[in-house]
Amino acid sequence: MAVHKQQVLVSRSKLHAVIGGGGLAGSLLALVLAKRGYRVTVLEKRSDLRGKDAPGGRSINLALSERGMYALGNVGLAEKALKQTIPMRGRLIHNTDGSTNFLPYSRHPHEFIRSVSRPGLNRLLLEEASNHPNIKLFFECSVVEVDQQEKTIVVQDAQGTLSKRSFDLLFGADGAGSAIRKSLGLESADVFSSEMLEHSYKELEMPSLENGDFAMSPEALHIWPRGTYMLIALPNLNRSFTCTLFLPNDGAPGFNQLTDADTLRAFFNDQFADAVRLLPSLEHDFFSNPTGSLGTIRCSSWTTSGHSLLLGDAAHAIVPFFGQGMNCAFEDVSVLSEMMDQTQEIDWPSLMGAFESSRIPNTNAIADMALENYIEMRDLVADEGFRLRRRVALELENRFPKQFKPRYSLVSFERVPYKVVQETGRNQSEILLTLCQDVTDFEHVDWTLAEQLVSRLPSLDGEAH
Numbered sequence: 001m002a003v004h005k006q007q008v009l010v011s012r013s014k015l016h017a018v019i020g021g022g023g024l025a026g027s028l029l030a031l032v033l034a035k036r037g038y039r040v041t042v043l044e045k046r047s048d049l050r051g052k053d054a055p056g057g058r059s060i061n062l063a064l065s066e067r068g069m070y071a072l073g074n075v076g077l078a079e080k081a082l083k084q085t086i087p088m089r090g091r092l093i094h095n096t097d098g099s100t101n102f103l104p105y106s107r108h109p110h111e112f113i114r115s116v117s118r119p120g121l122n123r124l125l126l127e128e129a130s131n132h133p134n135i136k137l138f139f140e141c142s143v144v145e146v147d148q149q150e151k152t153i154v155v156q157d158a159q160g161t162l163s164k165r166s167f168d169l170l171f172g173a174d175g176a177g178s179a180i181r182k183s184l185g186l187e188s189a190d191v192f193s194s195e196m197l198e199h200s201y202k203e204l205e206m207p208s209l210e211n212g213d214f215a216m217s218p219e220a221l222h223i224w225p226r227g228t229y230m231l232i233a234l235p236n237l238n239r240s241f242t243c244t245l246f247l248p249n250d251g252a253p254g255f256n257q258l259t260d261a262d263t264l265r266a267f268f269n270d271q272f273a274d275a276v277r278l279l280p281s282l283e284h285d286f287f288s289n290p291t292g293s294l295g296t297i298r299c300s301s302w303t304t305s306g307h308s309l310l311l312g313d314a315a316h317a318i319v320p321f322f323g324q325g326m327n328c329a330f331e332d333v334s335v336l337s338e339m340m341d342q343t344q345e346i347d348w349p350s351l352m353g354a355f356e357s358s359r360i361p362n363t364n365a366i367a368d369m370a371l372e373n374y375i376e377m378r379d380l381v382a383d384e385g386f387r388l389r390r391r392v393a394l395e396l397e398n399r400f401p402k403q404f405k406p407r408y409s410l411v412s413f414e415r416v417p418y419k420v421v422q423e424t425g426r427n428q429s430e431i432l433l434t435l436c437q438d439v440t441d442f443e444h445v446d447w448t449l450a451e452q453l454v455s456r457l458p459s460l461d462g463e464a465h
Helices: 002-008 024-034 066-074 078-082 118-130 179-183 261-271 282-288 325-340 348-378 384-399 407-412 418-436 447-454
Strands: 016-020 039-044 062-064 085-088 090-094 100-104 113-116 135-139 142-147 152-156 162-166 169-172 192-206 221-225 230-235 241-248 291-299 308-310
Touching: 016 024, 024 039, 024 066, 024 118, 024 135, 024 325, 062 118, 062 325, 066 078, 066 325, 078 118, 085 230, 100 384, 113 118, 118 135, 142 179, 169 179, 179 308, 192 282, 221 348, 230 348, 261 282, 291 348, 308 348, 325 348, 348 407, 348 418, 384 418, 384 447, 407 418, 418 447
Parallel strands: 016 039, 016 169, 039 135, 090 221, 169 308
Antiparallel strands: 062 113, 085 113, 090 100, 142 152, 152 162, 192 241, 192 291, 221 230, 230 241
């Protein structure tokens, strides 16, 4: 054991870190390690997406919020990333009768989320990584096997040729279907679970108008909530929108029923009449793009042997309904970075264990909240009671800013640990239900009672990573 510890305490400039996965989390982690003097090899199974169009159909535009911006700022990329984003200041709800309602994300004008292209942001990170002398990028390279004792991996290239590489540290950032997770033995029933939703998604394109303008307001996340399903739309820099239909796999309606152009068109005309006229390639997109699955992956162990660690979707894939998948993965990297900075000589086995213990409760919490938010987005946002509670929540924040900040704000505009947000949200929900019980008008809310209830909440000051 003493020999092993000596191996992981050698000068960081001599340590070789191998990262499986060159996606968002993997490329960000490469920059964090390289800037600290580590030699970094990134192995990505896909081809190099720089300079080429990403394949459509599975992207789901990302919502960049405070946790993600903080992590990008740590590697000096916040300003460049911002240039690729479009502000979304709230949800614009499209009702079946054609009317709309705007629900702001915050009462503060500086608090909003940003629509960003997944491949565009990935290109930015890869370009930065390719310019760093400590980083080597390899594409179309798949990890086949990991030998933890020998600290080697077997890699297969695009021609099928196998080669062996050694490492001092191994990071699995290779997504929900992680080959590294499987090779490390972290998919046994006692440490791993995969829970798939009975819903899937289909991506559709809403192009810009003939005059080149946006077809709808660009500064909103558009939602067509329909109870058990929904359509959403996020703006792109080229003034198009990426639309995503979330629908049960089976049912009425369900993907199993939408099998021909006539049925599809009738469904959209009935449920999304104001959107369908803006989707000229509806049939083509629907029947050409893949149907994406939705699920939650949880692992109770992210590290093995003191030198291998999972992070990002490989450790905790979540459904996209809180816009936190990327932000959570980026936060993994920023938390790991902060833990590395807390000591001169890093004891990697201890650090990996501490990181795992710190992050697992928080990633489980955001996984739960993301599932809850699906119900909110597809159903509750169209409910008058929900809208009243949301308005009351923003007013409570205005009156009692030290005790009350809505759960969505704590997740998206703060870096309060997800577990704390989850617990705080439960307390807030009870208060809102009490204040809005038998109340149909904002003017009739009992603010004296509100002050009494909110005064029992702990102060939110100082709750950060």
